[in-house]
Amino acid sequence: MEISILKDREKQIVRKGKEPFKIACGKQSIAGSVSQRACVFCGSRVVLYPVTDALHIVHGPIGCAAYTWDIRGSLSSDNELYRSSFSTDLGEHDVIYGGEKKLYNILISLIDKHKPAASFVYSTCIIGIIGDDVDSVCKRVEQEKGIPVIPVHSEGFKGSKKDGYRAACEALFKLVGTGDTSAIGTYSINILGEFNLAGEAWIIRDYYKKMGVEVVSTITGDATVSDIRKAHGAKLNVVQCSGSMTSLAKMMEEKYGIPYIKVSYFGIEDVSKALYDVAEHFNSVEIMDKTKAMVFEEIDRIYPKILEYRKDLSGKKAAIYVGGAFKAFSLIKALNLIGMRTLIAGSQTGTEEDYKNLSEVCEDGAIILDDSNPAELSKYAIEKEIDLLIGGVKERPIAYKLGFGFCDHNHERKEALAGFVGMLNFVREVHSTVMSPVWKFTRGGSV
Amino acid sequence: MIAKEKNDPTVNACKLCSPLGASFVFKGIENCIPLLHGSQGCSTYIRRYMIGHFREPIDIASTNFGEETAIFGGRENLTIALDNIIKAYKPSVIGIATTCLSETIGDDVPMYLGSYVNDRKDLVIPKLVHVSTPSYKGTHQDGFYATINSLIETIAEGGEKTKTINFIMNLFSPADIRWFKELSECYNIESIIMPDYSDTLDGEYWGEYKRMPEGGTKIEDIQKMGRSIGTIEFGNILSEKGGAGEILESKFGVKSYGIGFPVGITNTDYFFSLLESITDTKLPEKYRKERGLLIDSYVDGHKYLFGKKAVLYGEDDLVLGLASFIRELGMIPVVIGTGRKTGLLEKVINEVIPDYKSLNISIIENIDFEDIGRIAQEKEADILIGHSKGYKVARDLNIPLIRVGFPIHDRIGGQRVRVLGYQGTQELLDRIINAIIEKKQSDSPVGYMAM
Numbered sequence: 001m002e003i004s005i006l007k008d009r010e011k012q013i014v015r016k017g018k019e020p021f022k023i024a025c026g027k028q029s030i031a032g033s034v035s036q037r038a039c040v041f042c043g044s045r046v047v048l049y050p051v052t053d054a055l056h057i058v059h060g061p062i063g064c065a066a067y068t069w070d071i072r073g074s075l076s077s078d079n080e081l082y083r084s085s086f087s088t089d090l091g092e093h094d095v096i097y098g099g100e101k102k103l104y105n106i107l108i109s110l111i112d113k114h115k116p117a118a119s120f121v122y123s124t125c126i127i128g129i130i131g132d133d134v135d136s137v138c139k140r141v142e143q144e145k146g147i148p149v150i151p152v153h154s155e156g157f158k159g160s161k162k163d164g165y166r167a168a169c170e171a172l173f174k175l176v177g178t179g180d181t182s183a184i185g186t187y188s189i190n191i192l193g194e195f196n197l198a199g200e201a202w203i204i205r206d207y208y209k210k211m212g213v214e215v216v217s218t219i220t221g222d223a224t225v226s227d228i229r230k231a232h233g234a235k236l237n238v239v240q241c242s243g244s245m246t247s248l249a250k251m252m253e254e255k256y257g258i259p260y261i262k263v264s265y266f267g268i269e270d271v272s273k274a275l276y277d278v279a280e281h282f283n284s285v286e287i288m289d290k291t292k293a294m295v296f297e298e299i300d301r302i303y304p305k306i307l308e309y310r311k312d313l314s315g316k317k318a319a320i321y322v323g324g325a326f327k328a329f330s331l332i333k334a335l336n337l338i339g340m341r342t343l344i345a346g347s348q349t350g351t352e353e354d355y356k357n358l359s360e361v362c363e364d365g366a367i368i369l370d371d372s373n374p375a376e377l378s379k380y381a382i383e384k385e386i387d388l389l390i391g392g393v394k395e396r397p398i399a400y401k402l403g404f405g406f407c408d409h410n411h412e413r414k415e416a417l418a419g420f421v422g423m424l425n426f427v428r429e430v431h432s433t434v435m436s437p438v439w440k441f442t443r444g445g446s447v
Numbered sequence: 448m449i450a451k452e453k454n455d456p457t458v459n460a461c462k463l464c465s466p467l468g469a470s471f472v473f474k475g476i477e478n479c480i481p482l483l484h485g486s487q488g489c490s491t492y493i494r495r496y497m498i499g500h501f502r503e504p505i506d507i508a509s510t511n512f513g514e515e516t517a518i519f520g521g522r523e524n525l526t527i528a529l530d531n532i533i534k535a536y537k538p539s540v541i542g543i544a545t546t547c548l549s550e551t552i553g554d555d556v557p558m559y560l561g562s563y564v565n566d567r568k569d570l571v572i573p574k575l576v577h578v579s580t581p582s583y584k585g586t587h588q589d590g591f592y593a594t595i596n597s598l599i600e601t602i603a604e605g606g607e608k609t610k611t612i613n614f615i616m617n618l619f620s621p622a623d624i625r626w627f628k629e630l631s632e633c634y635n636i637e638s639i640i641m642p643d644y645s646d647t648l649d650g651e652y653w654g655e656y657k658r659m660p661e662g663g664t665k666i667e668d669i670q671k672m673g674r675s676i677g678t679i680e681f682g683n684i685l686s687e688k689g690g691a692g693e694i695l696e697s698k699f700g701v702k703s704y705g706i707g708f709p710v711g712i713t714n715t716d717y718f719f720s721l722l723e724s725i726t727d728t729k730l731p732e733k734y735r736k737e738r739g740l741l742i743d744s745y746v747d748g749h750k751y752l753f754g755k756k757a758v759l760y761g762e763d764d765l766v767l768g769l770a771s772f773i774r775e776l777g778m779i780p781v782v783i784g785t786g787r788k789t790g791l792l793e794k795v796i797n798e799v800i801p802d803y804k805s806l807n808i809s810i811i812e813n814i815d816f817e818d819i820g821r822i823a824q825e826k827e828a829d830i831l832i833g834h835s836k837g838y839k840v841a842r843d844l845n846i847p848l849i850r851v852g853f854p855i856h857d858r859i860g861g862q863r864v865r866v867l868g869y870q871g872t873q874e875l876l877d878r879i880i881n882a883i884i885e886k887k888q889s890d891s892p893v894g895y896m897a898m
Contacts, residue, residue: 003656006531028513029487031524032531034506039488061547061582062457063464067492069836084817089457095551095583105454125486125548126583129517156486157512157548374504375535378656394495397504401653442652 003379006030012370016359023355025370028160034373036321036394037348039156041124042068043164046411047244048120048152048171049082050074050195050220051228055116057086059103059134060124064156065089072411073197077222081114090126100132107141107149117225118148120171125156148225150174161323162243162349169248172219172228176252179226181233187282188214190234190258192249193241194265196221197411200418204265207275207298207419211291213282219245232256236281238263238274243324243349264326265418266426267334268299268306298420305424306338309431314339316387316434321369321377321395322409325350325358331390331409332361338427343384346372374398387434403442405433448793451813459816461760461836462786464582466544467493468590470507471618473542473576475642476598477663480538482508482528484521484556485546500854500861501621501648506658508532512548521554526563533573536658539666540574544594550581574666576601586787588762591618592686595642599691602666603673605699611637611671612725613678613701615691617708618762618853621649623867630868633731634722639668639675641691649862673699677725679718680705682764683795684787707799708764709867710875711772712741718868737869744873745776748880753777755883758823758840760784760814760833761852763792769832769851771799772872773879779806781826784814816840830882835861847882851875 005013011024029035041058045068048056058065065087076082088106090099103121111119119141123134134151142149150171154164189208194201201221208215216234217227237249237260249260261281263274272295279291318340320328325347332342345358346369359368367380377398381389389399392410399406407429409417417426451457466483470493473481483490490509497505508531510516510524525543532541545556560575578597580590595615614627624645631638646662672678678701680692685705692703704725709718715738719730755778759766763785770780783796793810796803803810809822820840823831831841834852841848855861865871884898 003658004535006535008531029509029511030527030531031510032482032508032528032535033511034490034494034508035487035511036491037487038491039486042488042491057456061464062460062462062586063466063489063492063547063582065457066460066463067496069459070839085459087457087460089460090583092581092584095547095581102454106456109454110456125512125517125546126551129548129551156488157517158514160487374506375656375658382656394491394498397498397502398656400502401504401650402656403652403654442654 003375005376005379006033009033009376013376014355014359014368016362016364016366016368021356021359023352023368023370025350025352025355027371029371034375035348035371036373037371038161040158040161040164040167041122041154041156043161043244044122044152044154044168044171045164046072047165047168047220051120051223051225052076052082053079053117053224054082055086055110055114055119056082056122057088057103057107057110057119058122058124059088059099059127059132060090061126062087062089064122064124072195073414074195074221075199075202079224081116086110095126095130098130098132099127100137103132103134104137104141107137108145111141111145111147116147118150118175120150120152122152122154124154128155148175148178160349165244166247169245169251172248173251175225175228177229177232177256179229179233181230184216184230184233185214186235187212187284187287188216188234189236189238189278190216190231191218191221192237192239192260193245194218194221194418195411198414198416200265200416200422203416203419203421207294208278210294211275211279212287213278219248232258234258236261236278238278240264241324242326262326264330266327266330266422268303268337268420268423269333270330271419271423272299302420302424306427309427310338312435313427313431316340317384318342318388318390319344319377319381319384319386321346321372321389321391323348323392325354327409328358329354329361332358334423334426338430340388340430342366343386344369344377344380346370378402388430403439405430405436405439407433448809448811457815459836460786461784461815461819463496463587465580465585465587465590465593466546466582467496468587468592468618469542469544469578469580469594470497471587471644472591472594472598472642473540473544474505474647475616475644475663476540476542476669477665478539478659479542479663480506480508480532480536480540480659481542481544482510482532483544483546484510484525484554485512485548487511489546496854497648499856502859502862503648503650503660505648517548517552520552521549522559525556525559529563529575538573538659540576542594543575543577544580544590545578546580547582550579574602588618588787589686592690595691596686596688596694598641598669599672599694602669603695603699604670605673607674608676609637609671609674611639611675612722613672613675613692613695614638614640615678615680616640616642617681617764619867620862620864621645622863622865623871626865626868626871630734633733634726634728636726636728639672640664641669641672673701675701677702677704679721679725681708683707683767684763684789684791707771708768710768711775711872712738712745712869713775714768714771715869715872734869737873741869741873741876744876748876749776751880751883754779755829756781756826758782758784758819758828758831758833760819760831760837763787763789763812765852767792767795767799768866770796772875773832774800776876780808781828782809782811782819782822784809784811784819786814788813820844830879832879847886849875849878849882
């Protein structure tokens with residue numbers, strides 16, 4: 001069946017070629033589309049979710065809390081409080097008469113019960129509309145209970161997921177600067193935008209430790225409130241997932257003079273670069289030597305195995321559709337390393353510059369997409385005869401119904417894909433789906 | 448009893464919001480696309496939640512409210528959304544469900560739709576079916592029932608009576624819905640099954656892209672529902688205004704029979720006897736035999752289950768059916784819990800288990816998983832029966848979880864879980880017994896190879 005593209009969407013799709021690169025993005029999704037994007041609340045919720053010893057309360061009717069209960073693969077080394085879903089579960093009565101009193105009572109009783117180090121209060125769509133003054137409720141509870149109670153202004157309709165990231169960064173920024181930094185050394189960093197999915201932050205922290213670099217906080221993977229409070233004591237912010245955390249890095253630069261660099265931990269090339277960039281920043285021969293030794297050792301360990309997989313995967317064709325464009329960029333490089341071609345690359349929230357960079361690493365004819373939907377992804381996957389789609393759970397059935405492989409690279413994944421060991425896991429996963437014999441049946445024996 | 452005071456939080460909810468229920472029903476109508484009128488997150492979250500269970504592509508469109516939309520109203524977005532959906536999907540029906548946002552700002556959706564249709568008199572446009580589903584009112588069940596009612600109200604017509612039977616589904620698995628198709632064939636009766644998402648949410652491999660999967664209840668069939676010989680509607684606790692069966696009865700005189708879920712022997716017997724009397728057809732040999740096999744396995748398994756304490760949670764009518772079934776084996780449903788709040792559960796349980804008080808059974812509405820965990824521990828439950836969100840409780844208590852209902856996010860095959868009819872009961876029974884045996888076997892230091 002011919003799949004048509006809505007006219008209003010045409011400018012958000014680019015075929016790489018001789019024409020100068022131009023893409024429309026950062027737009028609100030058009031009404032009636034089946035966008036893969038979520039909302040402001042989603043952006044805030046995924047960023048703050050891994051703060052382990054905070055009480056996360058979703059203020060609104062039940063849906064938003066129910067759908068985000070324990071949704072991420074973020075692990076904790078201690079407190080498990082963050083994995084519970086707390087909701088004010090507003091009913092009709094509350095919508096008519098306001099939910100402030102209920103929110104207040106619930107905050108008091110939950111704080112008494114769970115003794116959290118802080119609380120985040122997420123406003124969902126209707127909170128502003130029914131006129132709840134969440135800020136003043138938070139302030140009051142903060143005074144009474146003596147812990148930070150931070151409102152997160154994440155009404156779903158007030159922008160896109162990116163605005164939710166910003167709201168989360170603003171909430172985090174309220175904690176930063178309130179802790180004791182006296183014990184923090186010269187070679188110290190914060191890891192921003194790393195969410196400890198399947199223990200990835202632990203892998204990365206271990207690399208830095210081996211290099212002789214102190215990690216003050218990981219924001220927000222396996223983070224505690226006290227880590228975040230003293231984050232301003234670090235001498236460098238290392239920002240991954242730049243879409244979600246750059247605004248926090250900028251705020252910290254402005255207020256505390258902490259410089260930041262953008263990195264990615266996906267793929268051998270990018271993770272090595274991330275570590276070297278940090279070593280270079282500190283301008284210490286000792287750190288650089290340790291980094292080199294570690295990177296060589298890590299690569300030595302995994303590279304021969306990766307080459308084995310490369311034999312099978314070389315020449316296979318991939319499509320990437322992920323939340324942020326920065327990740328897509330790393331994935332393309334990682335795929336290159338195993339000889340795979342990326343013919344479709346897109347994201348929910350990229351900027352024009354992101355897409356331009358993406359197109360530069362893609363081959364001619366590759367399709368670059370902003371805020372795509374199942375119909376478009378299918379159309380181009382069929383056209384390009386894709387062997388693998390990298391995306392999240394919402395994209396998985398598209399791949400499976402069309403009959404090609406899928407790799408989950410979203411925040412729900414349970415496999416560590418970051419770091420050197422993560423690269424090997426990634427290649428294994430790609431191999432296990434692309435080389436599966438099941439496609440023999442789906443494609444009528446054409447494989 | 449109702450679990451919560453007015454100012455209590457809900458901790459780890461045992462319910463979902465009403466637009467999700469609406470989406471389920473709209474997915475069960477042929478060539479229908481659900482459209483949620485509100486923020487983008489609602490449709491994305493609901494899609495993700497349903498995809499995690501069904502593992503199928505699930506398109507649910509959104510009117511994508513922005514800040515201006517919330518200030519000036521959702522009319523323009525709704526209009527653009529309808530235009531775009533018609534262009535992209537060419538559907539026969541667009542199912543428009545509201546969300547808490549569009550309800551709270553007071554969007555008059557029926558009026559918007561009326562003028563949308565009026566402005567396009569010369570064009571063929573799909574049927575537009577609206578349902579009001581603010582998530583601050585009721586749960587996904589209420590959204591499910593309200594949507595069925597809305598479809599019937601909007602589409603069903605009267606006329607000369609036929610011999611067809613209407614089966615109005617509850618939140619059944621695709622496999623259980625297929626069972627109604629199979630038995631209609633076996634009985635050689637005409638039936639209309641509504642909603643029918645057995646193909647749309649559990650489809651074959653495609654090999655190409657389909658904007659709307661094949662299957663679902665046809666519009667023509669919903670039209671004909673007003674002329675059927677009778678309606679069997681599953682669920683004892685439907686919507687405030689009554690179920691769709693009652694609408695068909697009061698509007699078109701189609702006799703309505705509201706019954707519980709046919710789980711267990713008593714309930715399934717009742718269902719078949721009703722079917723026999725409406726259609727004047729004897730129970731086919733196939734089902735007579737299935738019944739005999741089921742009784743045989745009740746006997747084979749009875750000692751493993753007698754006195755075992757189960758926690759049942761999920762939709763009220765599901766737990767009601769399950770409670771009735773496990774009582775047939777001498778198990779005790781120490782907790783019968785639902786996230787919904789109607790004030791009716793205890794009354795209907797009383798009809799099925801009149802001695803529930805002396806059995807120390809807690810019947811709890813508006814329950815959440817914090818309550819479930821606490822009470823299950825207090826009562827030293829042996830097993831949990833419900834959807835996959837009970838996993839943490841089961842893990843903490845180190846007792847088995849039998850996954851039934853929606854959602855099942857941590858196993859494959861949620862769409863194929865059977866509980867209805869003699870055979871569905873048989874499958875469920877085997878799973879319960881085997882879980883109890885497995886627990887005993889693995890807890891034992893001996894390593895028995897025969898149990």
